Each structure stands twice: as structure tokens, then as C-alpha cells.
Amino acid sequence: MEIVLTGKGGPEMLRVAEGSKPRPGKGQLLVRTEATGVSFAEVQMLRGRYPLQPKFPFVPGYDLVGRVVGTGERVVALTRTGAWRDEVVIPAKIAVPISEDVDPGVAAAVAMxxxxxxxxxxxxxxxxxxxxxxxxxxxxxxxxxxxxxxxxxxxxxxxxxxxxxxxxxxxxxxxxxxxxxxxxxxxxxxxxxxxxxxxxxxxxxxxxxxxxxxxxxxxxxxxxxxxxxxxxxxxxxxxxxxxxxxxxxxxxxxxxxxxxxxxxxxYYVKPGAGFAKALTEVLRLVAAGSLTPHIDRRMPLTEAAEALTLLSTGQATGKIILEA
Ligand SMILES: NC(=O)c1ccc[n+]([C@@H]2O[C@H](COP(=O)([O-])OP(=O)(O)OC[C@H]3O[C@@H](n4cnc5c(N)ncnc54)[C@H](OP(=O)(O)O)[C@@H]3O)[C@@H](O)[C@H]2O)c1
Structure with a gap:
């Protein structure tokens, strides 16, 4: 299952689609999504105003938390697009392993x-x-x-x-x-x-x-x-x-x-060693109870259009999390 942004407009341009079964190639991982964020970048993409605007149609989703199929390891990845799927193929080099103890929604709220x-x-x-x-x-x-x-x-x-x-x-x-x-x-x-x-x-x-x-x-x-x-x-x-x-x-x-x-x-966030280091620091603060991301609500991935409506109309505070 995947959420496709079919063209410029409002959240009605998002469609829930079956999608094809993704297969990882060399240097790639197949990740089963647990949680993924809704961000201002998707609001810009919907309006055709993102600086590196992808061509329509495409699957949005800037970051994800999920388990690697085959090993079960929990990872965070900064994908920029493509994370609003129940299964996502990512380059292995952008996967940052994280602890089992952290709630996937909380990890998604502090990823990007x-x-x-x-x-x-x-x-x-x-x-x-x-x-x-x-x-x-x-x-x-x-x-x-x-x-x-x-x-x-x-x-x-x-x-x-x-x-x-x-x-x-x-x-x-x-x-x-x-x-x-x-x-x-x-x-x-x-x-x-x-x-x-x-x-x-x-x-x-x-x-x-x-x-x-x-x-x-x-x-x-x-x-x-x-x-x-x-x-x-x-x-x-x-x-x-x-x-x-x-x-x-x-x-x-x-x-x-x-x-x-x-x-x-x-400043522009990017995957790599700096991202992994900062994520480790941030998750350490979360585990210590010093940092608590404000999660406005958690919604099923299939309700991405509703989630984007809430964010783009200023009705959300903090982060909206989509759960697959
Ligand atoms: N460069 C990077 O690497 C990077 C990474 C992540 C995010 N970003 C950017 O960070 C920003 C926040 O992203 P987000 O996902 O956290 O978005 P968000 O949750 O929608 O938060 C944006 C906040 O900005 C406020 N706002 C909206 N329009 C405004 C305006 N014209 N003047 C002042 N405040 C305004 C809103 O406040 P009210 O609801 O109270 O009006 C809202 O709480 C976005 O611009 C995004 O593109 C950049």
C-alpha cells in the first residue's frame, strides 16, 4: 500500500494505492514501515512549491522508522520522498539503527x-x-x-x-x-x-x-x-x-x-554521519526524559490526506505521525 500525490492542489490530490511489491537491489534494504512523519515539506510539495520539487505523481514521505525485512533491525531513514508506503526500499547507507526501547512514533517525531x-x-x-x-x-x-x-x-x-x-x-x-x-x-x-x-x-x-x-x-x-x-x-x-x-x-x-x-x-538536513550523530544525541535525551516531542496525533497511513489537511490549515501543533 502506498500514498500517491497525483498532482498540484489540495489534500484531495492524495490517493491510497495498492503499489507494486518493492524489491531491494544491491546496496538496498527493504524496510517495513512502523511510523512516518507529516512535515511542512509535504505541504510545499502539494502546492508545487518545494525547492527540489519532484515530478507528479510520486509517493511523499520525508522520514521513516521501520524494521528491516530479513533481520528485524529497527532503523530510521531520511528519504525526502517515498516513505508513505507500508514497505519501502532504501539505500542501506542511509539506514541508522536505533534502539528497540524507543517508541517508533516518538522516533519518527524526532528523526528529521x-x-x-x-x-x-x-x-x-x-x-x-x-x-x-x-x-x-x-x-x-x-x-x-x-x-x-x-x-x-x-x-x-x-x-x-x-x-x-x-x-x-x-x-x-x-x-x-x-x-x-x-x-x-x-x-x-x-x-x-x-x-x-x-x-x-x-x-x-x-x-x-x-x-x-x-x-x-x-x-x-x-x-x-x-x-x-x-x-x-x-x-x-x-x-x-x-x-x-x-x-x-x-x-x-x-x-x-x-x-x-x-x-x-x-541549513539543510541530509543523511550521513552528521545525521546519525545528531539522532543518537537526540534519542539519548528522549530516553533520559529530557526531551519530549510534542505529537499532535497519530493516524493510520491511509489517512495521510486528513493529516496533511490538519497541518496545512494550522490545526496541528508539533508533529503528526502516520502509522503503517
Ligand atoms: N532546512 C531543513 O533541513 C529543514 C528540515 C525540516 C524542516 N524545515 C523547515 O522547517 C519549517 C518547519 O517545518 P515543520 O515540519 O516543523 O512545520 P510545521 O510543523 O507545519 O510548523 C511550522 C510552524 O510555522 C508557523 N508558521 C507558518 N507560517 C508562518 C509564517 N508565515 N510566519 C511565521 N510562522 C509561520 C506555524 O505556526 P502557527 O501554526 O502557530 O501559525 C507552524 O507551527 C518549514 O519551513 C520546513 O520547510 C527545514
Missing amino acids: NGVTAWEMLHVTAKVRAGQTVLVHGASGGVGSLLVQLARLAGARVIGTASAGKHDLLRSLGAEPVDYRKGDVTAQVRALAPDGVDAVFDHVGGKSLDESWSLLAPGGVLANYGSAGTLRDSGHPLRPYVGTARRMAWWQLRRLVGMTGRRRASM
């Missing part, structure tokens, strides 16, 4: 999202105790983990979200800002007059200029998405060209010492 949050926090921004950080979209799958990881690192966290999700932010230890009320910069400045040490920005476009203006000397802007340009027209890569231009400009100014040691970078 937890690694993204951990790497941006500890590798890109190197956030330290006593610093102040701004997390945009703090109620979302990545954002809610970023808030928790930043708090664990000893940072003060300001988070943006729609007002209905502010209680969740407070419960995670963040000071909420309503981005829909407008003038996010002024609202953040009121809380942190000297600026912030890191901003995690998934909004893109003009938000990047505002995020940059909020940085204290030595601060870091980590951009990892373009949620604010979902309704734009034109080529889906266009907003990222604008982002790359901004990055180049700030880098140039940094090289000539004009940014007060502020820096900006773009």
Missing part, C-alpha cells in the same frame, strides 16, 4: 525534526547557557524541539506562533510572540532590547532582514525554510535565490568586518 533542531542549535549557532534565542514557528514540529533543546542548553527562548498556540510555548519554556499581530521585530525588541544571540528562521523572504536586524553583536542567523513564500508564484527555487543573495551580501560584509561578528547561514 530533532536532527534539524539539534544541528542548527549546536553545530550552526553553537548556543550556550545564558544566551537569548528567537525561534520562529515555535509551535511546529521543528520549532517545538528547538525550544526544548535551547532551554536544555540553558538559553532564554523567545518563540513566535499564532496566539492559540501560546500556552504550548509557555509550557515548553518559551516567551511567546504572536507573529500574526505584525511587527515581530518590535515585539521581540520589547522583550530583548539588546538583541538576541541566535535566530532560527524558517519564514524566509523579508523575515530574514528582520531576523538579521535583531541579532546582537556576534549573533547567528540560521535560515532553514521559506514558509512565508508558500503562496508566491514563479519558480519554487526563486525565493531561495533571494535568500542566497542576502547570505552572500552578509558574508561579504562580515569578511570586511562590517557585521559586528554577526553571521548568517542556510
Whole structure:
């Protein structure tokens, strides 16, 4: 069984299909899916706005947790597409073995999202105790983990979200800002007059200029998405060209010492040794009870269209998990 995204539009473009029996070739594994995530990337793909947009029809599914057929070993894999199947063939090199003790839904909730949050926090921004950080979209799958990881690192966290999700932010230890009320910069400045040490920005476009203006000397802007340009027209890569231009400009100014040691970078999660290391760290925190992914709900894989409706209309907080 598989979920096929048949074309551009709304969640009605998703179909449950029989699919053919996948057979692993050399260097590949057949994995029986236990849990797979629903993410903003699928919302973009549905609208034809993902930067590396696959051709329709295709099977979405950015990450999965499942058991290798033949050995029974539990693995996590970052697939980018193709995980919304009950059985998935993956390259063996992207499979990260994980413990039997972790719940598959919890592992799926921290697979792509937890690694993204951990790497941006500890590798890109190197956030330290006593610093102040701004997390945009703090109620979302990545954002809610970023808030928790930043708090664990000893940072003060300001988070943006729609007002209905502010209680969740407070419960995670963040000071909420309503981005829909407008003038996010002024609202953040009121809380942190000297600026912030890191901003995690998934909004893109003009938000990047505002995020940059909020940085204290030595601060870091980590951009990892373009949620604010979902309704734009034109080529889906266009907003990222604008982002790359901004990055180049700030880098140039940094090289000539004009940014007060502020820096900006773009983050993109990818499989490999870094992913495995970060996932191990994140799962260790989960096992210790220090990090708890906020799972909005678990749904059967066959209800992927309903799940995507909930995520794309802002009705979900944290992560929606599909179970096969
Ligand atoms: N670069 C990478 O490697 C990487 C990896 C993973 C994810 N991402 C990106 O990370 C972002 C979050 O992904 P996710 O799966 O966690 O999505 P999600 O669960 O849907 O969370 C997104 C959050 O962003 C908020 N939001 C939506 N539009 C916004 C806007 N215009 N301005 C400010 N906030 C806005 C929403 O808050 P409200 O519901 O409160 O309105 C929502 O909670 C996406 O942009 C995704 O593309 C990037």
C-alpha cells in the first residue's frame, strides 16, 4: 500500500494505492514501515512549491522508522520522498539503527525534526547557557524541539506562533510572540532590547532582514525554510535565490568586518554521519526524559490526506505521525 500525490492542489490530490511489491537491489534494504512523519515539506510539495520539487505523481514521505525485512533491525531513514508506503526500499547507507526501547512514533517525531533542531542549535549557532534565542514557528514540529533543546542548553527562548498556540510555548519554556499581530521585530525588541544571540528562521523572504536586524553583536542567523513564500508564484527555487543573495551580501560584509561578528547561514538536513550523530544525541535525551516531542496525533497511513489537511490549515501543533 502506498500514498500517491497525483498532482498540484489540495489534500484531495492524495490517493491510497495498492503499489507494486518493492524489491531491494544491491546496496538496498527493504524496510517495513512502523511510523512516518507529516512535515511542512509535504505541504510545499502539494502546492508545487518545494525547492527540489519532484515530478507528479510520486509517493511523499520525508522520514521513516521501520524494521528491516530479513533481520528485524529497527532503523530510521531520511528519504525526502517515498516513505508513505507500508514497505519501502532504501539505500542501506542511509539506514541508522536505533534502539528497540524507543517508541517508533516518538522516533519518527524526532528523526528529521530533532536532527534539524539539534544541528542548527549546536553545530550552526553553537548556543550556550545564558544566551537569548528567537525561534520562529515555535509551535511546529521543528520549532517545538528547538525550544526544548535551547532551554536544555540553558538559553532564554523567545518563540513566535499564532496566539492559540501560546500556552504550548509557555509550557515548553518559551516567551511567546504572536507573529500574526505584525511587527515581530518590535515585539521581540520589547522583550530583548539588546538583541538576541541566535535566530532560527524558517519564514524566509523579508523575515530574514528582520531576523538579521535583531541579532546582537556576534549573533547567528540560521535560515532553514521559506514558509512565508508558500503562496508566491514563479519558480519554487526563486525565493531561495533571494535568500542566497542576502547570505552572500552578509558574508561579504562580515569578511570586511562590517557585521559586528554577526553571521548568517542556510541549513539543510541530509543523511550521513552528521545525521546519525545528531539522532543518537537526540534519542539519548528522549530516553533520559529530557526531551519530549510534542505529537499532535497519530493516524493510520491511509489517512495521510486528513493529516496533511490538519497541518496545512494550522490545526496541528508539533508533529503528526502516520502509522503503517
Ligand atoms: N532546512 C531543513 O533541513 C529543514 C528540515 C525540516 C524542516 N524545515 C523547515 O522547517 C519549517 C518547519 O517545518 P515543520 O515540519 O516543523 O512545520 P510545521 O510543523 O507545519 O510548523 C511550522 C510552524 O510555522 C508557523 N508558521 C507558518 N507560517 C508562518 C509564517 N508565515 N510566519 C511565521 N510562522 C509561520 C506555524 O505556526 P502557527 O501554526 O502557530 O501559525 C507552524 O507551527 C518549514 O519551513 C520546513 O520547510 C527545514
